[in-house]
Amino acid sequence: MTTLDSPILVNCWNRIGVSGDQSCDKLARHIHCRNCEVYADAAQANMQRAVDDSYKREWADHFRRVDDDSARLDASCLVFRIGREWLSLPTAILQSVAPQAAPHRLPHRHARELRGIVNVGGTLYPCMSLGALLGIDESETVAAAGRHIFARLLVVRWDEQCFALPVADLHGIVRYTSATVQPPAATINKGLQRYLSGVLSHADMQIGCLDAALIGHQLARTLR
Structure with a gap:
């Protein structure tokens, strides 16, 4: 040592x-x-x-x-993967990260996005599939070079409602400059594209920045 x-x-x-x-x-x-x-x-x-x-x-x-104001890190997000897509949500809506747990199905509820309810630290949350909402094939994956894969549950809050979101891999929190976020490419699938506010380049990843308000609205709508 x-x-x-x-x-x-x-x-x-x-x-x-x-x-x-x-x-x-x-x-x-x-x-x-x-x-x-x-x-x-x-x-x-x-x-x-x-x-x-x-x-x-x-x-x-x-x-x-002297600080360079043009390169100031003024935003942060939590980066995760679903299928082959690296995505992010603002850290402001993140409540906690938990190990994956099997959801319990709810009777008479058949929405594809709603997987059931899941216990996180003794509290029950609706378990929602972002893959189903965004039209992402969750069976697809990417090769992990020299790193473990961290499948997790993300607990996020929108308005007064919390949701548990299963993700295939967790990269972590990334701080970035808002001005560096680029518009989504036209080649991105339409189901995902409508929920993106932009694309962030970080390391060797192209990260889709999800529109938190639109995602939250759609998740809340699924529960109605």
Whole structure:
């Protein structure tokens, strides 16, 4: 590990962890390296390491730089995947993220978007399928290169109603500049396109930014 006397970091997560060949026997229990005590110990040791003058000068230069208003990160969203599509919703409507759970069907309710009700932390929420609403084939998937897939339930609130939305994979929160959002391409399927407010480029992904108000209205309408 990194210590005050040694700058060497044993970064096993890059060799046998989620960024390596994923052969670590701890992954079955921890799912991701960031949940492992080895990773936590390495972070703690890294924060306690001695720093030299060049490191201090580098950060001093960083904080002396004038902010570029044109590149200010003024928005954030939660990025997730359904089928092959990377999508996002504003973080403002996100209530929580939970492990996937099997929904219980509701009698006499046959809307494709309504999967039933699901228990999240002791509270029952209507479980809604964004895939059905957006016309996305949820059986399709994308190859995961060097990373685990995190299927989750997203609990979101629109007005006074909360919904649980199953997603095939969770990327996480992305901060971005609103001015960089582009109009949706004409080649996007029409079922999805009508619910998009734009497309965001991040890393190697093209992320569809969902219109939260329109999505919330349609989900609430399904429950009526």
